[in-house]
Amino acid sequence: MRDLITGFFFFLFLSAPLTAQVDEEDSSWSIPDSVPYVIDSLYREDQFYIGFTFNLISKKPEFISQSGFSGGIHLGFTRDFPLNERRNIALGAGLGWSWNSYSQNLFIGEDESGETIFRSLTNDLDYSTNRFSTQLIEVPIEFRWRTSTAETYKFWRIYAGLKFGYIYNFRSNFVQPENQVIQTDVPELDPFRYGATFTFGYNTFNFHIYYSLNSLFPEAKINGEIIDISVFRVGLMFYIL
Template sequence: MNKLLKIFICLFVIFSLPLCAQTEEEVGLQSIPDSVPSVIDSLYREDQFYVGLTFNLISNKPDAISQSGFSGGLHAGFTRDFPLNKRRNIAIAVGLGWSLNSYSQNLFIGEDEAGESIFRELTNDIDYSTNRFSTQLIEAPLEFRWRTSTAETYKFWRIYTGLRFGYIYHFKSNFVQPGNQVVQTEVPELDRFRMGATFTFGFNTFNFHLYYSLNSLFPDAQLNGETIDVSVFRAGLMFYIL
């Protein structure tokens, strides 16, 4: 009888051990959280990559000059965001970007036999299909930034204002008429160094962007005895990433 009791006790202990182990394992699994807790970056930065689309206007132009067709621009770049306060919603930003712009208008740009630049109005009696000039620039934006952002929100209001410095590394004027094409890339009267004021405001993805040039494109050029003191105004949308 004692022998049977001992055997029964041994079997009970042997079969009970896996049950206890399983219970402990279940308790351990229940203590593991279902998801990894999110980490809030208290040192966050905002809007460090940008892409923009603009409609380009020529301002301060002589009465003889007018725009026709579509004139647009494509802009992209990187800015380094430097927050100024603890909440990090006030900041300055400096960066580097690229800009492509085209302007359709009736100002013919060419050169004479001596290599001197020619600026001439294209009147209605001249038959032509295309007259535009385009620019490609390397730009350096400098911005003062205010926004309603926090470390947890990705949708916020923003107001950015500042200056944008640039250099035109490629210029092309293209005139096309039946049986004739004039392409001009070297224009001594062109001021390749650019400076403009910028203003951007919006919410989340869509932001309105304004740019106004502070110096003339052709400060040394003349048309009919009048200085071609034209500037550039751009208006469009700016999209920010990260």
Template sequence: MKYLFIALFFLTSSFICCFTQELNEQVIDSLYKEDQFYAGITYNLLGKRPTDVSQSGFSLGFHLGFIKDMPINKNRNIAIGVGLGYSANSYNQNLLINKDAIGNTTYTILDNSSTYAKNKFSSHLIELPIEFRWRTSTAADYNFWRIYAGFKLGYVLAHTAKYRGDLGKLRHTNIKDFNDFQYGLTLSAGYNTWNLFLYYALNPVFSGDARLNGDQMDMNAIKIGLMFYIL
């Protein structure tokens, strides 16, 4: 099902891109703006991991939204972009998130002696991207180079920790130790629809209450992938 979703994601993005470009070629607007829908797929990493915490498998992120373009120069190739989007992310790793007998959240490392088929946490966010945009576009040219650098603020709507292995099946939702807000720096660079994308979180995934062996966890999210801008 995961691979079917990814295939449909790419096919839909390509179709919309081709369709909208054909429509745009019919009209030339000297006061054009690059108002854009965006869709992206990323490989998610955890930075600043505690000792013995490691990632395994493929941790995916899916990102969708719309950005309003506001040109700030006469040639309209420099602009500020402000948008609204949705992001779903998963992180496969060996940090077991569980509950003790009185309902407190516990964190332990799954060592090499543990047998498990799944151990991950995931999150769903509403995001506010803000970008400083440079591109080589003109009113009649829809295929252009771009570099978009910015900042993204996200509010976590829901998060889930899942485990399946020797301990059975575990599932915990809305764990209070997750930070409700995530924010970080972004960079998109590429040509036409296809762009490399990087996100580096400036704050940790977990709050200060989350402790591993008595120490605070400062893990932050790093996302690397492709971003598609669709007119």
């Protein structure tokens, strides 16, 4: 009997560490009650953008006027490069795409010899559509200031910079009863674009302007006068991530 009792306590002594070890292993595989909140001290802001603008023709001669709606769509990616520890001052450089339409009275066509024709359409001419559109690849470069922190997603922003672009597709469309003229090859068009940009706003809605610094048709003339027109875009810009 004494040997039986001694053996029983000896078994309990050996099994206790094994039980503790199993409990410890089980606890290591248990699911925590909550996920710890981690602050990203190396955050970046406003890297993807999409914008909608109303397009105006600026610096135009007296015989050129706009009519109807002219608009644009802009989207792309801008890499954010913070300059300070708080990361609310940064440089931005990226790549984007832009489509723009301009409704106006500048007719663009072609004569029998292949030379481009530029004419100012008068009000007594019967036509329903006269517009040209552009598609561009753009490279925005910005200086960025904002009130952001690693924990806030709503903040004020002011971004200013330059935007360089290349027109890879141009299309002029003139429509009147039983007649349509489409022109895509215009040697007088300067495809290389550059302009100043300014964006400011809070949270979702941001006011955006773009002012072109070079002419669309620097060599084109009507009656000996150069068609020195540039563009001005104003609208809203939205940022994510």
